[in-house]
Amino acid sequence: MTDILRLSIPLTAWLVAFSAVYGLQGVVCSERWAEAGLDLAAGRVALTMAWAAAAALQVACLLALRSPRLASRSAFVRRASLTLGITALVATLWTLLPVVATSLCL
Amino acid sequence: MLAGCAESLSTVHPEGPAAGAIATLWWVMLAGATAIFLFVMVLLLLAFRRGEGPSGPDADSRRERVWIQSLGLGFSITILAALTAYGLFVGERLRPRPGPDVVTVRAEGRQWQWSFGYADAPGRATEGILHIPAGRPVDVEITSSDVIHSFWVPRLAGKLDAIPGHVNVLRIEADAPGDYAGLGAEFNGRDYAKHRFTVRAHDETAWNAFLRGETP
Amino acid sequence: MNALRRHRALERIWAPRPGWRGKLTTVNNNDIGLMFLFLAVTFFVIGGILAMLIRAQLATPRSVFMEPGIYNQVFTMHGVIMMFLFAIPLFEGLTVYLLPKMLGTRDLAFPRLSAFGFWCYAFGGSLLIFSLLAGIAPDGGWFMYPPLSSTLGSPGINPDFWLLGITFVEISAISASVEIVVTVLLYRAPGMSLDKLPIFAWYMLVVAMMILTGFPPLILGSLLLELERAFGMPFFQADAGGDSILWQHLFWLFGHPEVYIIFLPAAGVVSTVLPVMARTTLLGYGWIVTAAISLGVLSFGIWVHHMYATGIPHMGLAFFSAASTLVAVPTGVQIFAWIGTLWKGRPEMHMPMLWILGFFATFVMGGLTGVMVAVVPFDWQAHDTYFVVAHLHYVLVGGFVFPMLAGLYYWLPHFTGRKRYFKLGTTAFWLVFLGFHGTFLLLHWAGLLGMRRRIDSIESGSGWELISLLASIGGFVMAIGFALVLIDVGVAVAVAVRGRRNPWRAGTLEWAMPAPSPSYNLASIPEVRSRNPLHDDPDLPVRIARGEGYLGDPASGLREILTVEIASGRPTSLVIFPTNTALPIVMAFVTGGIFVGMLIKAYWLVPLSLAGVAMLAIWWAWSLGSRKDQGLRPVGHGLVLPLASEVKRPPGWWGSLFLLLANGVFFGSLLFGYAFLWTVAPNWPPPAWLEPGLPGPLLALGGAALALGGIRLADRTLRRGTGPWLGLLAGLTGLAALGGAGVTVLTGTTPDAHAYDATLWVVAGYVVFHAALAGLMTVFLALRAAGGYLSSRRIGAARVVRLWTDYAVAAALLGLGAAWVPGVLT
DSSP states (O other), X not given: OHHHHHHHHHHHHHHHHHHHHHHHHHHHTSHHHHHTTOOHHHHHHHHHHHHHHHXXXXXXXXXXXXXXXXXXXXXXXXXXXXXXXXXXXHHHHHHTTHHHXXXXXX | OOHHHHHXXXXXSOOSHHHHHHHHHHHHHHHHHHHHHHHHHHHHHHHHHSOOOOOSHHXXXXXXXXXXXXXXXXXXXXXXXXXXXXXXXXXXXXXXXXXXXXXEEEEEEETTEEEEEETTSTTOEEESEEEEETTSOEEEEEEESSSOXXXXXXXXXXXXXXXXXXOEEEEEOOSSSEEEEEEEOSOOSTTGGGOXXXXXXXXXXXHHHXXXXXXX | OOHHHHHHHHHHHHOOOSHHHHHHHOOOHHHHHHXXXXXXXXXXXXXXXXXXXXHHHTSSTTOOOSOHHHHHHHHHHHHHIIIXXXXXXXXXXXXXXXXXXXXXXXXXXXXXXXXXXXXXXHHHHHHHXXXXXXXXXXXXXXXXXXXXXXXXXXXXXXXXXXXXHHHHHHXXXXXXXXXXXXXXXXXXXXXXXXXXXXXXXXXXXXXXXHHHHHHHHHHHHHHHHHHHHHHOOOTTOGXXXXXHHHHHHHHHHHHHHHHHHHHHHHHHHHHHHHHHHTTSOOTTHHHHHHHHHHHHHHGGGOGGGGOTTSOOOHHHHHHHHHHHHHTHHHHHHHHHHHHHHHHHSOOOOOHHHHHHHHHHHHHHHHHHHHHHHHSHHHHHHHTTBHHHHHHHHHHHIIIIIHHHHHHHHHHHHHHHSBOOOOOHHHHHHHHHHHHHHHHHHHHHHXXXXXXXXXXXXXXXXXXXXXXXHHHHHHHHHHHHHHHHHHHHHHHHHHHOOBOOSOTTOOOSGGGGSOSSOOTTSOSSBXXXXXXXXHHHXXXXXXXXXXXXXXXXXXXXXXXXXXXXXXTTOOEEEEEEEOOOOSHHHHHHHHHHHHHHHHHTTXXXXXXXXXXXXXXXXXXXXXXXXXXXXXXXXXXXTTEEEEBGGGSSSOHHHHHHHHHHHHHHHHHHHHHHHHHHHHHHOSSOSXXXXXXXXXXXXXXXXXXXXXXXXXXXXXXXXXXXXXXXXHHHHHHXXXXXXXXXXXXXXXXXXXTTTOHHHHHHHHHHHHHHHHHHHHHHHHHHHHHHHHTTOOOSSSOHHHHHHHHHHHHHHHHHHHHHHHHHHHHHHO
């Protein structure tokens, strides 16, 4: 079962981070953000930091998957989980890039 | 087919800058997609003409590098990244950014009609015909009074939904004065097929006359 | 014992009862698989007839023969039948039949659950067909957006058939998925480690996990909309703090994974059939496994691309546009890996290969138009037009129907044991292929010319009259083609001569048994050393029949099968399966009472049916296990293994774990809905926030501690060999307290006042339900202990109850916490 988890965790972590950042964008552009006394510039900072945290989490996953203590004993699972880890890192960088590239609430 | 009538709802016969940018995007994507499709089909058919290749783990590694890494990953990622960037660029340009000559109007959809209001002529309302000035950006504030509808003038811009409880803002602009066909573009029940309206773009004098109430 | 005597003995043990009574009481994967397949094909024919009605109406402006009310039912039901009653059950049937054979086992993990799932599908599907025949079918489009589908837009009964009937059918998808996951993980031939799994098993593992996580948002949305329609709880009504966009999020959170759930099994068929047609092995097995997993998870992050026109800000849309284009990469990896496999081998043009070529041409086009609509500005023009209708048919017909037909022709010799008779198949292929493209290719252009989807007629002078006529002609050609396929297959099944066992000389285990397959699949279970056991050892089928594998001795007279360790494939336990029983069909019928009661507004039927289900469930669970420890049992080759009921984590525990995963996604979607309404919906804040008070939180915290501690105490005392009574009593008290905490929220809210109240009411109801469920399980456990069914070894049931207790506690703390926090903060 741990091998199944090794294969599932990287992209699941991407999905959770992606949904959280999308949710944060929804909150930033809603009335609740302004009611809390925050402005859009603060929103963009928060989103950028969330993106960086998501990327850092992916790097940590990759390092864990490669470490001798946590890596799988099966060569097949090791290779597959590393490929999935890199995929998840690329997905994090690519799909959340809009936090710095597009307008915020238009 | 009557040529004029047949084009009145056509997204590939644009009459405004937004529809124009999208139409260009479409032709670029069509050209690219056709090229990629032909490329993949040629590779597929060639597989039937070749004899069996070399076997063994080294041959398989080389095949994985060619097919999976270069074509499957490299080729796909490059094209998709470029296309996504192009699409986001176009999308950003179509945003309703504030500006000095932006005109604001309102559109309210219901089963099965459209009513329109004008920020520059409060109290003025029209049914079924939306009046706008030609050559100026217009923000349409769209909402619904019952179910979900969608406001769509294909020759001018993309569509935006009319959702009860929300106001969505669509930036449209007509290059020249004239009538442009509009459609309710979200299935809303029995008379959906007939849920239509017209956008009438006026030159400057006619627009001012409309606002003053001199024309219906 | 020779092979024939072994075969007869095993058939006596595994066969269903004879005649029609056998069909109603069977729990065997072969029967149930075939039943799913036949019913799915029947629904395909019905859905196809509806399509022909649509094409007849849209052929010309003068051919309008259905008035809008009828037309709207026809196009809605075409979508509903194809998506829910055809596509998913078809690959479920194929999987139920074939997967155990490929894995080298004798049945799926929970045979009675397979049967229950089938009957839920049959009864739920019948409800929908009834509505169609009675002219009261759903008519709001297959995705049923409120307010059109709620009381405002549809005051009649039509949408309720969708909301209740489809949810009833979805029970079969969830139950099949729990089974598929547990079967792939635990039920394989010894030695089949993860890297030796047949590629189809990897795809189905991913698909089953996707169903478990993708269907719950839809089930939640259906529940909320039905509550709104029946009791006025305003989840989707803007003036009472609801939002119709919430439905769209919940629906597409399901809807996007749904289409990949449909595509991936077909990709699994291609990955299995194509290498055999090319007389070689799959290129890049590991890459394809990672591509399938990537596709599975990435497809959950792209749902908003169905909502680009709803007014979400561009940054939000951009996230989903980037993810939607990214998802084309693992798809592309598979396409190029398949073509590379063809280059590697020597492809032969048999019927399956012809359909696979049809798949390539059609699906690649569909994928390319899919990338186009992933680009936001283009979708703003193409959304809700025939461009999307054309795209979706290209990917669904090209990407699902064509590969399934390839699979049908590939496995037909396995199903029937016969050779092909007519050569009708080639003609049928060309009619379908040319008819399909004739129908849908030009419809892309019609969409760009402004033809909206779901319009009930076309006007003269519109730019698409000719295209629509040609599309209708193409549609009829395609229909004739499909009819010829049915005839071709029907004749082959009925009339053709007997053929070779493995005509394709494939390497996977399903070809290592007689064709058609006996009820028990394999006479003995082989040890597996590679991905293609038949290529390693061409005599394997004979050695299996001679009983040279594990479990080759039918002396016990029981339905025996092995479980293995997940990663390595090392055998770990012996499982005894239940035999033929009417319990599943009776259970499905009583479950139907819940849905029918809501449908006809005979609300008393709902709690009555729930009670019936609970009693049947107790009977169901009671029939397992034994009153004394059985110890280790021999399974062949000198190996002895414990019974599955005497290991720490029996298969039922794993089944509960994955069911709770689905349940957790359901609950998470509910909390998401709460957060969404609070952030985005108009007319918030509500008139009043809920005051937590003191009794509620105290009951919740105290109850949590007692429940968690109680079941663990019971577990510890069982392991020490003494009675678990104190622990069970503590656990039960704790769960009752949790339920009480939930009741304080129920009584503190008026569910039809504001969406906030309605949401809190559902959250609290969920907490009370799960506290009651875990409580019922605790009582069951006490009765089992009293009856002598539990011991320090036979402790699996206690572990299962612990899972459900822990879940009830977590749901209570999270849910009630979320209900109370706003009242505390403000």
